[in-house]
Amino acid sequence: MKQFGTILKFELMSYLKNKIFVGITVFLAAAIAVVMFFPNIMTAVGDKDSDAEESASTEGLMLLSMENLKNPEVIEESFSAAFADYEVEVTEEDEEAVKEKVVSGMAECAFVIDSPTSYTYYVNNLSLYDANTGVADEVLKSMYGMNAMIEGGMSLEAAGEVLAVQISHETESLGKDQMQNFFYTYIMIFALYMVILLYGQMVATNVATEKSSRAMELLITSARPVSMMFGKVVASCLAGFIQLLVVFGSSILFYNINRSHWEGNMIVASVFDMPPDLLVYMLIFFVLGFFIYAFMFGAIGSTASKLEDINTSVMPVTLLFVAGFIVVMMSMSNGNVDSLLMRVCSYVPFLSPMAMFTRIAMSTVPFYEIAISIGVLIGSVVAIGVISAKIYRVGVLLYGTTPKIGSILKAMKKA
Amino acid sequence: MRLELQNIRKSFGEKEVLKGISFSAESGRAFGLLGRNGAGKTTTIRILMNVFGADGGKILIDGKPIDYQKLRMGYLPEERGLYPKKKIIDQLLYFAELNGMKRQEAVRAIDYWLEKLEMTEYRNKRLDTLSKGNQQKIQLVTALAHNPDIVILDEPFSGLDPVNAMLLKDVVKEEISRGKIVLFSSHQMNYIEEFCNSIAILNGGAAAICGEIHEIKHNYVRDKLVVRSEHAAEIQKELGSCCTKKDTGELFVQLSSPAEKQQMMRRLTESYDIDEIKVFEPSLNDIFVEYAGDQN
Numbered sequence: 001m002k003q004f005g006t007i008l009k010f011e012l013m014s015y016l017k018n019k020i021f022v023g024i025t026v027f028l029a030a031a032i033a034v035v036m037f038f039p040n041i042m043t044a045v046g047d048k049d050s051d052a053e054e055s056a057s058t059e060g061l062m063l064l065s066m067e068n069l070k071n072p073e074v075i076e077e078s079f080s081a082a083f084a085d086y087e088v089e090v091t092e093e094d095e096e097a098v099k100e101k102v103v104s105g106m107a108e109c110a111f112v113i114d115s116p117t118s119y120t121y122y123v124n125n126l127s128l129y130d131a132n133t134g135v136a137d138e139v140l141k142s143m144y145g146m147n148a149m150i151e152g153g154m155s156l157e158a159a160g161e162v163l164a165v166q167i168s169h170e171t172e173s174l175g176k177d178q179m180q181n182f183f184y185t186y187i188m189i190f191a192l193y194m195v196i197l198l199y200g201q202m203v204a205t206n207v208a209t210e211k212s213s214r215a216m217e218l219l220i221t222s223a224r225p226v227s228m229m230f231g232k233v234v235a236s237c238l239a240g241f242i243q244l245l246v247v248f249g250s251s252i253l254f255y256n257i258n259r260s261h262w263e264g265n266m267i268v269a270s271v272f273d274m275p276p277d278l279l280v281y282m283l284i285f286f287v288l289g290f291f292i293y294a295f296m297f298g299a300i301g302s303t304a305s306k307l308e309d310i311n312t313s314v315m316p317v318t319l320l321f322v323a324g325f326i327v328v329m330m331s332m333s334n335g336n337v338d339s340l341l342m343r344v345c346s347y348v349p350f351l352s353p354m355a356m357f358t359r360i361a362m363s364t365v366p367f368y369e370i371a372i373s374i375g376v377l378i379g380s381v382v383a384i385g386v387i388s389a390k391i392y393r394v395g396v397l398l399y400g401t402t403p404k405i406g407s408i409l410k411a412m413k414k415a
Numbered sequence: 416m417r418l419e420l421q422n423i424r425k426s427f428g429e430k431e432v433l434k435g436i437s438f439s440a441e442s443g444r445a446f447g448l449l450g451r452n453g454a455g456k457t458t459t460i461r462i463l464m465n466v467f468g469a470d471g472g473k474i475l476i477d478g479k480p481i482d483y484q485k486l487r488m489g490y491l492p493e494e495r496g497l498y499p500k501k502k503i504i505d506q507l508l509y510f511a512e513l514n515g516m517k518r519q520e521a522v523r524a525i526d527y528w529l530e531k532l533e534m535t536e537y538r539n540k541r542l543d544t545l546s547k548g549n550q551q552k553i554q555l556v557t558a559l560a561h562n563p564d565i566v567i568l569d570e571p572f573s574g575l576d577p578v579n580a581m582l583l584k585d586v587v588k589e590e591i592s593r594g595k596i597v598l599f600s601s602h603q604m605n606y607i608e609e610f611c612n613s614i615a616i617l618n619g620g621a622a623a624i625c626g627e628i629h630e631i632k633h634n635y636v637r638d639k640l641v642v643r644s645e646h647a648a649e650i651q652k653e654l655g656s657c658c659t660k661k662d663t664g665e666l667f668v669q670l671s672s673p674a675e676k677q678q679m680m681r682r683l684t685e686s687y688d689i690d691e692i693k694v695f696e697p698s699l700n701d702i703f704v705e706y707a708g709d710q711n
Binding site for chain 1: 461464466467488490492494495496497498499501505509510512513514515554557
């Protein structure tokens with residue numbers, strides 16, 4: 001136990017004294033600070049320049065060309081109301097002149113309306129988010145409906161009332177609201193993915209470095225392999241956890257300082273309104289998920305004689321993890337986190353840290369299912385830990401080419 | 416304290432690496448574990464250090480099974496290596512603590528050894544900033560700082576300049592005089608002869624010969640004569656194939672039995688002008704070549 005403590009302290013201090021580790025952590029906290037203080041900074045800058053901006057700001061010009069149409073003033077009025085962001089102006093010029101004005105930038109866009117049901121929309125560069133045709137369709141459809149109703153004998157007021165009718169509705173989610181919890185689940189799964197993969201691979205590299213630098217020759221005669229394996233894995237887990245704590249802690253701190261500026265932003269507000277019990281589940285699945293992968297990475301690292309071998313050796317484990325990540329991400333994006341595939345994945349030890357966590361966050365999972373998943377995961381962590389320590393004990397003594405699985409198993413039986 | 420290895424056997428898969436190794440070493444004496452590459456020295460050391468168990472045999476301390484909780488061992492592996500990017504004091508403290516020392520005790524011991532090996536100025540430097548010889552001295556501190564009862568030194572002199580080799584010699588002699596069991600593994604026979612009282616030569620996983628060096632030499636079959644004379648050519652002509660000339664000009668006379676040596680000495684001294692004639696005394700190198708030469 002004393003050896004475990006010594007190894008844990010040494011390995012953890014190696015992370016904390018590592019300039020890259022400290023640099024990345026500080027950079028992440030600083031980046032979060034910049035993002036969180038951004039509205040504050042913008043408001044401060046905006047206040048100074050607001051007067052100047054007001055006088056200088058001009059709305060985009062929208063041209064309307066509608067020869068031979070009835071009630072042009074009604075159309076202009078309707079377009080002006082619908083496109084409040086634009087300065088709507090009726091033009092008598094022909095289509096070519098209108099196009100030229102749009103191309104030259106004198107007008108931002110133009111509608112050349114041929115009939116009550118058809119028009120051509122001209123814009124210089126069509127933005128991905130340009131919704132003007134949709135709005136124009138609605139305006140013209142309403143006008144067409146109104147004209148039809150008036151022609152059918154309805155009064156203008158009655159037709160206006162029919163078209164202006166408002167439908168009210170309420171939505172009440174009896175379980176989880178995926179609209180609200182999508183973003184924080186996404187952030188947490190991504191954090192889980194990054195930390196497990198990054199620090200897990202660090203464990204493998206760490207072990208392989210000790211082996212290739214031959215420090216292992218001295219280590220194996222000074223400490224028990226189980227203490228070495230567990231010391232390294234727990235130290236990496238703590239280092240990852242410290243980094244997560246700094247990132248999430250600084251996010252929460254900076255959010256609370258700037259809360260007034262962010263409350264209007266649904267996405268950001270939803271992320272920080274995360275239920276505390278979910279944080280507990282995050283912690284459980286992070287620790288267990290980290291352990292199961294870090295043990296495997298450690299065992300693989302012990303079988304490599306050179307650092308260059310690590311990348312190819314860890315590939316199967318990395319692919320398994322990436323596959324789990326893709327399944328979870330796809331299920332999240334199509335909103336079906338309780339699909340059969342996700343249900344199965346939430347009991348498979350290597351995939352459950354992400355799959356079950358996603359289901360807990362975005363759906364309603366009975367407690368017994370969570371308990372079974374965590375139970376299976378704990379059992380697997382212990383089993384993988386024991387097997388990895390045995391592989392480690394054998395692997396660290398094998399030099400030369402990376403040994404085959406069969407020869408490792410044989411050596412494990414003998415050890 | 417007496418360390419005994421009795422009939423240690425070990426196989427890796429189908430390959431039998433140790434076929435029943437036995438030897439013993441005592442406090443205040445150095446023991447040389449010799450053998451060609453692949454003879455089983457490192458496996459024996461690893462079994463002794465409990466890195467893995469033996470398939471059979473016993474390791475005893477004063478007649479009782481070895482207790483690794485009570486016994487401290489220090490090891491200088493042949494394959495040197497520590498953490499190149501870490502500060503020297505940090506890694507020395509790490510290994511001292513892993514070997515059961517308390518922090519303060521470890522700091523004192525490390526500072527003592529750094530000063531003794533003239534390495535104090537490098538205490539807070541990174542290991543990779545040191546020369547190979549100095550890195551080796553740092554590695555020696557990891558083997559000695561925790562005041563081990565058994566010190567195992569595998570090729571301790573390789574890579575050291577004559578001044579550092581002298582420094583290390585003094586350290587090894589001091590450890591022996593402090594009552595430690597020193598296990599020495601080296602291919603440099605002059606160092607073995609200088610320090611070790613007893614040796615075991617391993618060959619193909621078995622001890623080809625084991626015992627006190629002077630006894631091994633004494634028991635060596637005394638059936639060879641070394642002759643130095645101006646009449647070497649004539650002697651060689653007379654004795655035929657049993658006489659060979661060495662590069663040094665000396666003649667090497669193989670007798671049919673040790674009992675023949677007096678008669679042959681008389682015959683040669685009476686017939687020729689002989690500068691020197693003596694019974695051949697093998698060096699440790701000769702013994703090594705003879706016993707470790709043909710690996711099974």
